[in-house]
Every structure is written in C-alpha cells, then in structure tokens.
Amino acid sequence: MRKKFFLIHCLIAGIVLISCTQKEKFDTIIRNGMIYDGNGDEPYKGDIGINADTIAFIGDLSNASAKKEVDAKGNAVAPGFIDTHSHHAGSNLFQHRDLIAAVSQGITTIIIGQDGGSNFPLSDFYKKLNDTAVAVNIGSYSGHNTLRDSVLGKDYKRFATQQEIDKMKILLQQDMEAGAFGLSTGLEYDPGIYSSNDEILQLAKVVTPFSGRYISHIRSEDRYFWKAIDEVITIGKEAKIPVQVSHIKLAMHNIWGKADSLLALFDAARKSGIDITADIYPYAFWNSTIKVLFPNRNFSDEKEADLILKEITLPEDIILGSYEVNPAYAGKSLAEIAKLENKTPARMLVELIARIDEWEKKNGRECQENIMATSMSEADIIKLMKWPHTNICSDGSSAGTHPRGYGAFTRVLGKYVNKEKALTMQQAIHKMTGLSAQQMGIKRRGLIKTGYFADLVIFNPETVSDEATVAEPHKLSEGIETVWVNGKIIFENKKTTELYPGKIIKRQSQN
Ligand SMILES: [Zn+2]
Secondary structure, eight states, rough: OOHHHHHHHHHHHHTTTOOOOSEEEEEEEEEEEEEOOOOSSSEEEEEEEETTEEEEEEEETTOEEEEEEETTTTSEEEEOOOEESSSOTTTTTTTTTTTTHTTTTTTEEEEETTOOOOOOOHHHHHHHHHHHHOOEEEEEEEHHHHHHHHHHTTSSSSSHHHHHHHHHHHHHHHHHHHHHEEEEEETTTTTTGOOOHHHHHHHHHHHHGTTOOEEESOOOOTTHHHHHHHHHHHHHHHHTTTTETTTOOOOOOTTTHHHHHHHHHHHHHHHTOHHHHHHHOSEEEEEEGGGGGGGGGGTTTTHHHHHHHHHTGGGEEEEEEEEEGGGGTTTBBBBHHHHHHHHOOHHHHEEEEEHHHHHHHHHHOOOOEEEEEEOOOOOHHHHHSSTTTTTEEEOOOOOOOOOHHHHHHHIIIIIIIIIIEEEEEEEEHHHHHHHHHHHTOOOOOSOTTTSSSSEEEEEEETTBOOOOSSSEEEEEOBBBEEEETTEEEEEHHHHHHHOOOOOOOGGGGGG
C-alpha cells in the first residue's frame, strides 16, 4: 500500500521534477543523465527510477537509493530503439538469443515478418518464443509471400484465383488472431511479384476489423516507382488502415532528386485522411538478392542488364555479399569479376544469375547469394529521413553482409546528427523511439515516461558511431554504454549479459 502511495506521489512529482523526499528504494536508479524522452523535445537532466519492468519515477532521486545504481553523467539516456523493419530474428534466433547485432546499437524492440516473409503460423512461433525468450521484444507482421507460398506452392508465377485468395485470407485471419500487427508485403520478390493489386487489396481488408496495419516493400523502388507508390496509397485509402512504406528509397538515377515530389504526394495523401508513413535506413546502398535487379524476370536479357548497369547501379557499385556458386567472388564487385573473366559487365551479370539457376538444379536447394548495390543519392536520403513521418529502421540481419545489421541506428546518430547535422539529436531519437512506437501502434514503449516499460539506452552523444563496414560488417558500434529491456540490463561493457527479458508484442488492442 505504502509503495502504491509513494508511486502516485512520485508520478505527480515527476511531472514537475520535484525530488522524492522519502528514502524509497528502487530496483534501479539511473542518475544524472541527459534525458531524451522520445517525444522530440529538448533533453533535460534527471534521474530515472525503475521498479521491476517499469519506469517508476523521473526527476531528482538524490534522496532515494536502489539495488543497482548507474551513473549516466555526461551521457544521454533515451528510450530503447525500436527497429520497425528488422531481419535480426533469423533462422538461428534461438541459438543466438542475445541478438548482439541489434542490442549493441541500442535496439530493444524489433518488428519482424517483413518484406512479405513471416514465421508461419505466427501462433507457433509465439509459443516457441514464449518458452524460450530472447533479449529483445519482438512483434511481427504476417507476410504475404509466406501466405502465398503456402497456398500456391511451386505454381506461383501467375495471378491467384479467387479461391486461393480466400484461402490466404483465412491464414492471414489466423495470424491476426495470434497478434500480428497486420499484413506485410515484399512485392519485388517471389512469389508476391506475381500478385495482382486486387489480391493485395483483398488481403489488406482482412486486417481492417482487427485495427491492423499494412507495411510494404513496394512493387518497385526504381523503374515502376510511382505506380508502386500509387498502389500503397490506394491500399491505405480503400482498406482504411495505416500504411507504411518500408525502407523508403529512390533507387534509380532518373528518379534521383525527386524526394520533394514524393513527399508532396505523401503529404497530400495524409491531408486526404490516409495514414501513410515510412521507415528508412541510413545507407546509399541496399542489400538484396541479385535477381531483384530484373523485375520482369528476363534474367538472360543482356540489353536489360545493360540498362540496369547504367540506370540503377554501376558495375563497380555492385558488390557480391555472398555467392555460393563461387565463394571466392564474395566481396568483389561486378566490375572486378567481369575483368577476371574477361567479359562485359552486362554479360557477366547475366551469367552470374544463370550459374545460380544451374547450381540450384544440381544441388536441389536454394543457393546462398546476395548483393550490395549503391543506387541512392545522399541528398534524397536526408530529405526522406527528415520527413516528419519517417522513422528509422535497420532492415538488417544478425548474419548479414550489409553493415546496417550492426550499425544502422548508431550511424544515424554519428553521421546524420553529429557530423552532417541533418537532424538534431532529439529529432533522431524521436524517429527511433516515440515515432516508431506510434507508427507501429505499440503502447507503453518508445518514451521515457512513468508507467512505460523500462526499455532504455545510455549512450555517449559525442562518440556514438557505427563501426560496421562492408569489409567488417559485424564490427560493434562505439558509444553505446548500457541497454535495458523491461528493466533488465542486456548489454554493457560492449558485451551482452545473457539475460533474456524480451516480451512478445502483439497488435495494440491485445497489448
Ligand atoms: Zn525489403
């Protein structure tokens, strides 16, 4: 009872930053930090008291004590970062429960099931996650490619019949009942690339009565960009649900410089009542399968390859991340490989893909391959990042070859805040926390506020930086000092603590 009274007292006191006079004990006190509350407001100096998994007090705790006290003097204290487009929970999630790639950059919540690919059925995954918790909180979308694959199987290079769409709807409904945030699509990938607009719209409407959302790797990030944007806006309008464009980018030379036109389109849509938002990662190069370069699936067309290498990315700007056909090519650019084999880059590109198909036929399984390709402009990245409805994501994975898996969030703070001053520190933190929670519909996370879950990160605002590069994609960031998830420290002294306090985050109505 006394504790409850004290809590109320402190809640009121917290608002006006009066000190707690009683010598109350907390589980944890973080002292003297510069508190960035996640709302985008100016930081202020203060202490934070944590009890169990919750922020119990914010203000002056000089008269209180705790079992664990942490001095954050000179450092920033922010809500733990929320990664709204993560691939960190890969197939080896339960072997690597500490998720060091994510937590070492301050991430405390990851939203998976992206690009149309999700754990299926979601209820089974959640059961497993319930039995074997991991270091971070996890929420998930239900992936269209996964649903389509389980209904259409290998016969997917066509529109689905109404009967097949109806089957997908039932599976999606089941995932929504299990707590999925909504529907995710990856329309540049198999098998989603063969779907009609109507198939996606019908499925999107399934999530409407659940207060679900739509998140999309849109149909094209280059050649058919405007049509793809049109599709996502239409879904928001017709299905009447919030829609988010995943890892927004202008990834073709002839659409560079069009960030303003794109944002004007988004703003007009928002004005008309469509809740459209975006997330972005802070790199000018992407990472995907090599086949994504050919939206018309004409992989042997050298003319098409020529166009790609002029308009989308240059031969020296495509780097093979992995290539199981010939692992020695990993880390080399297309230009280098073409030179080695004495071929034109276009010929080489076509052959690299043909060799993947041959390899897969011979080995009877999917060939590991991925490329990193530079095809965005810095000026566009900054404009898109600054849009008030864009939050930060990593699109990264724990085992990936793109440095975003280990460095996306710290790169925003080091490069785009400290070096380039494109965002203020409080704006950047808002885009990693409060805004992200709002755009995913997550309650009680994303802010430093009494009654919120104690997901927190202490970092050095001056030295924070990403260290991961293409050559060393798994190098840990600098400046991230201590990370809490649900009141437990999961990362300190550049090491994980082998605690697994992460919770399953279900769609807001079930939170
Ligand atoms: Zn994607």
